Amino acid sequence: MRQNPARRTALLDAAIEVLAQEGSRGLTLRAVDKAAGVPTGTTTNYFANRAELLRQIMGRTKERLTPDPVAMAETMKVEPGRELTATLLRQLVERMRADRSSHLAMLELRLEATRRPELQEDLTRTFTELLDDNIAWHLDAGLPGDRDTVLLLYLAMLGVIVDDLTVPELLAPHGIDHIVDVLVERSAPGA
The missing domain is CATH 1.10.10.60 (Homeodomain-like)
Structure with missing residues (x-):
């Protein structure tokens, strides 16, 4: 090689x-x-x-989709709270739109994994690590909510991303910013 x-x-x-x-x-x-x-x-x-x-595509898409550390440090200067959580989710959508190919490739890998058990194991391991890392990061950053909050945000944003990638006009009348605001408000009430 x-x-x-x-x-x-x-x-x-x-x-x-x-x-x-x-x-x-x-x-x-x-x-x-x-x-x-x-x-x-x-x-x-x-x-x-x-x-x-x-x-190896899985690893490369993770690299491509990881937020820029300098930009993330700038974002994190704000007091942890619901507004910061919403900002982070909006930035997630912006990154997805900026690198649609990586997200579409990951969707294709998910589909391929339904037919290939060896890929299913790798994909499960990769996404488990990502989810665990996101939960730990969210909690360490002092953002509102607990592990379940992060899990719900992850699942909801995955749906938003899939729809925005595949049928963008479906969510357009509702507005991504509005969807994110409601999602954060309902996922971390009183935070």
């Missing part, structure tokens, strides 16, 4: 684009080569097989 980290990252980014645009069935090593603009066979030099590529 080749070890050029920049090339590996470029191939993973191309794979995310293929997955987002063509779906799981369109994700082949050859399609990644084409999307990355590299010679045929290059992806095979970096990933043993499609299953390995899928596993």
Whole structure:
């Protein structure tokens, strides 16, 4: 296996684009080569097989979707409370809209995992770690609510993200800001 980290990252980014645009069935090593603009066979030099590529896509999407630490530090200068929670959720939607491909790729991976038990295990582990990290971060930041609050916010925002990605006009009449405000108000009452 080749070890050029920049090339590996470029191939993973191309794979995310293929997955987002063509779906799981369109994700082949050859399609990644084409999307990355590299010679045929290059992806095979970096990933043993499609299953390995899928596993590494999960890691790369996590990197791409992690908030910028400087921007996050700026946001966190505000007193912890419902308004900060709402701001963080709005920023989540903004990041999703800025990198639709990563979110669509993760949706495709979820669907693919229903047919591949080995991917299901990897995906479950990845999302469990993300959820646990989000719960710990929320509580450590002093934001309102408890573990169940974060779980409810996670599930609700997942629905918002899926709808905004797939049928954006469904939520448009309600307004994302309004949805987030109501969600935070009802999830962390009296906070």
